[in-house]
Amino acid sequence: MSDALAGLYQEVILDHSKRRIGFGELDHFDAMHFERNPTCGDEITLQLALEPGTDRISALGWRGAGCSISMASASVLAEMAPGMTIAELQSTIAEFREMLRSRGAGEPDIDILGDAVAFHGVSKFVMRVKCAMLAWVATEACIAETSSRQTS
């Protein structure tokens, strides 16, 4: 099998695409967003819950349909996000996006990205970057929704 394919489909990704951490709806959530990738039809509905009265994430819940990359990246994110503040989650998303835009260059920061470094290989497959970003973009929209509610 080609090394490139093995670089794309890391064990962590194949594993998360089946485990689907966070799959399902939350009883309580502070923001919800539906995101769709029109070029491939992958879609996700993501819910974000905060610990009451704080800006700390308590849970991410999601439902969606898509390829192993988009499903695994939602799972990894749902595992990582709880416990982070909104600002921490935003900087993690920024780091993740930068890694995916690297086209395989550089070394991702495992201290910031944890299991999400497994998606470094995706950056060499430009057509799959949007798959990996799907849940993360939906999360950004949820964050924007909570922020706008707080400021309004």
Next chain:
Amino acid sequence: MRRLEVVPSLVHGVSVSPLSDLEVASIRADFPALGEFVNGQPLAYLDSGATAQRPLAVLDAERDFLLHSNAAVHRGAHTLAALATEAYEDARATVADFVGASPAEIVWTSNATDALNLVAYGMANASHGRGGPAARRFALGSGDEIVITEAEHHSNLVPWQELAAVTGASLKYVPVRDDGTWTADDAAAVITERTRLIAFAHVSNVTGYVAPVSDIVALAHAVGALVVLDACQSAPHRRLNLVELDVDFAAFSGHKMGGPNGIGVLYGRADLLDALPPFRTGGSMINTVTMEGSDFLPAPQRFEAGTQPVSQAVALAAAVRYLESVGLDRIDEHENALAQRMLAGLADIPGIQVVGPAAGVTRAGLVSFDVVGVHAHDVGQYLDSRGIAVRVGHHCAQPLHRRLGLTATTRASAYLYTSTDDVDRFLAAVAEVRPYFGVDE
């Protein structure tokens, strides 16, 4: 693998043999792109349903035109302008002959989508009173019905949704069955006295199903409805006589038949084209322009506003000549044999669900399928690592996929240059997909 019985079949009542391996090898030599390596493996191009590779004869024809005769057509008095106009109109005559029509019934468009929009927006303009009394036959309003099928490509669906929205007509769908096919009886149950137009694909780009065109034409014409045929997946692959089929309009694209991008064809019955109001207006399509108003040239020029894709038209005519030199009946038979080989091979692989007509039923040379437990994008990525190019996704047919309970499928589509080796490599790679992703039982 299951042994395939080669049954000589009838194409339009004539016994036709598929292309031999030697003939396919000789055809492949005309398509340099097929010699590419992808991810270290020889390319097996099974995405001709999306866009076909082009033979040298087409590339040469376009280059030759640009080197020796390039000029704007239907204007200018210089020699190159005359040569270009002649080449452009000769190309029209070649394409007209290819589908049994006369040149005045062939309109150049940028692609099939553009051609279908030309009809839809022409009818919208007629509905707003444009085109005078002659165009009233195209005017739609509240109570009128447009009929399409659930299996349509978005290009033969969204323009009709828009036409319905701007005219107040209602859009009705012929439902498809669980395998994605539909019959004349299914259509008859939807067509009524208020049906003004029925549009459908001759060959489905997802299921490979061949629609019962003559039956639908009879049903439509019995209630005075127009028939619009999406011939994108039929014109490149099988003998097509639009006049014999008695459809009113038909659309197909150059790039799916070995021709260039940026050129497509609208066929329209002469009396209809002369009455349909134009969709795009501007230079080259007018007779007299005053500050108060304009009148238009007869068809086809009235639909060809602005500078035209001349070298593309010339190259498309070269593609037509190339296909005719091989023989459309033999291409059709070759692709049917490849489709049956794919179906038989896929039936032997666990966890594959094929969409469309059952094995043995004549179908176009394409097969869409679901690999249970593996998303189509992952299937496509795996096949690409083996040098095999397929289409993945909803193939611009979201309503059909929704109806079939699938979000995406993988499609392998063949053409005259597709070899049995391409198909066998494809089948071997598909068999590896579920084990690779760990979903084999």
